[in-house]
Amino acid sequence: MIHLVLLAIGLAVAYIVLVLASPMQNCPRCKGTRIDRTTGRIRACRTCFVTGRIYRPGARMIHGLYWLIVRYLRERRREEPSTAKETEK
Numbered sequence: 001m002i003h004l005v006l007l008a009i010g011l012a013v014a015y016i017v018l019v020l021a022s023p024m025q026n027c028p029r030c031k032g033t034r035i036d037r038t039t040g041r042i043r044a045c046r047t048c049f050v051t052g053r054i055y056r057p058g059a060r061m062i063h064g065l066y067w068l069i070v071r072y073l074r075e076r077r078r079e080e081p082s083t084a085k086e087t088e089k
């Protein structure tokens with residue numbers, strides 16, 4: 001059971017790294033061609049809004065979390081030199 005949990009965490013971390021490295025993927029509907037042919041008629045693909053690329057699932061959330069963590073670490077680093085300051089009683 002614990003192995004399954006570790007596997008799931010490993011896959012999640014791998015996916016997060018993948019999303020951070022490349023948050024976009026080719027649109028699965030038009031395969032990057034921007035033309036939706038699945039209905040038999042040719043028309044602009046609305047899944048990717050005619051960009052041919054879409055965000056991977058969870059990309060916005062993962063990048064939001066990533067920037068939250070980066071901002072938090074920056075704030076902490078900025079506060080570190082002032083740790084010599086005495087804390088009040």
Ligand SMILES: [Zn+2]
Nearest residue numbers: 027030045048
């Ligand atoms: Zn598309």
